[in-house]
Amino acid sequence: MSVTTRIEWTDATWNPVTGCTEVSEGCNHCYAKTFAERWRGSVGHYFASGFDVRLRRDKLALPLHWQRPRRIFVNSMSDLFHKDVPDSYIASVFAMMAACPQHTFQLLTKRPGRMRALLGDDGFAARAMDESLVIKPIAMGAKPHGDIWPLPHVWVGVSVENQRWADIRIPTLLGTCAAVRWVSAEPLLGPVDLSTWLGDGFGPDGAPLGWRSALDWVVAGGESGHGARPMHPDWVRSLRDQCARTRVPFLFKQWGAWAPESVCASTTGAATARYLDFDGSTRPAARGARGDAVKEIR
Ligand code: SF4
Incomplete structure (x- = not known):
């Protein structure tokens, strides 16, 4: 698989x-x-088995050979915590990450229950760290993190x-x-209130409270591709504002296939304008208020 990526928040995948289930x-x-x-x-194609879950053991050592530090998105073509991926294999992935402290690894899952269970298990952690010490000699100078757990250069997100x-x-x-814990709100399909989990760690007088926000980073974006569902501009504006208020880093990744009229009017003469309600339903823009109309970018 390609290593380079057009995903804005990472350097490589x-x-x-590979493979997953919904x-x-x-x-969708x-x-x-x-x-x-x-x-x-x-026949003979890397994805001849389509999106069936496959362990790609031949790719396990790839980050070892990248000397220049990179932000690496782990499993852009799967979910590492899918039930068909054995615990032992996930431990090997963590061992490889432990052996490559020059990189920053970015994990994203829709199966956080299994992730929480594994990363909180002492046996799993010990297995990953032991395996990383075996990998070390071929890491060409990279120093494993020894007994540091959780791994400081692994960001886990949902x-x-x-x-x-x-x-x-x-x-x-x-x-x-x-x-490091982060959230990817993409594709954003409805309003999301993160206030329960955001906080800047400062009191009203600006003095540190001794704790930091529960979340370290928030990314948001709209859906792309055929049949993409529109994202209300206010949904993403709200996330931006929630993060700004609490000093949590926020990245607006993309509008996706739909954008506000004001953003795309000059480039989408053939676009279809729809009025998007806050609940995500749409109707022809002519029958809705202007200003919150979105257009599909073709
Ligand atoms: S969890 Fe991720 S990789 Fe798996 S089907 Fe859903 S979007 Fe695709």
Whole structure:
């Protein structure tokens, strides 16, 4: 698989696993599935088995050979915590990350329950760290993190597409043994209130309270591709403002296939304008108020 990526928040992708199954409405237009299924049955192709879960052992050591520090998105073509990926294999992935402290690894899952269970398990951690010490000699100078757990250069995150899944996945994320915790609200399919989990760690007088925000980073974006569902501009504005108020880093990744009229009017003469309600329903813009209309970018 390609190592370079157009994903704005990372430098490279690493796929020691490919394939997955859908878990929630955020998966409906999974780009990885669309890509992989295109090749199902093509004899000799890397994705001849489509989006079936496959352990890609030949890719495990890839980050060892990258000397220049990179931000690496782990499993852009899968979910590492899928039930068909054995615990021992996930431990090997963590061992490789432990052996590559020059990089920053960015994990994202829609299965935080299993992630929390594994990362909080002493046996799992010991297995990963022991394995990393075996890997070390071929790491060409890279020093494993020894007995540091959680790994400081591994960011673990959850995808949340709406409030329902935020309420389920974020508390589980916060109970996970991790150094950095983040949220990807993409594709954003509804309004999300993160206030329960955001905080700047400062009191009203500006004095430090001795704790930091439960979340370290929030990314948001709209959906792309065929049949993409529109994102209300106010949903993403709200996330931006919530993060700004609490000094949590926020990245607006993209509008996706739909954008406010004001953003795309000059470039989308053939675009179809729709009025998007705050609940996500749409109707022809002519029958709705202007200003919150969105256009599909073709
Ligand atoms: S969890 Fe991720 S990789 Fe798996 S089907 Fe859903 S969007 Fe695709």
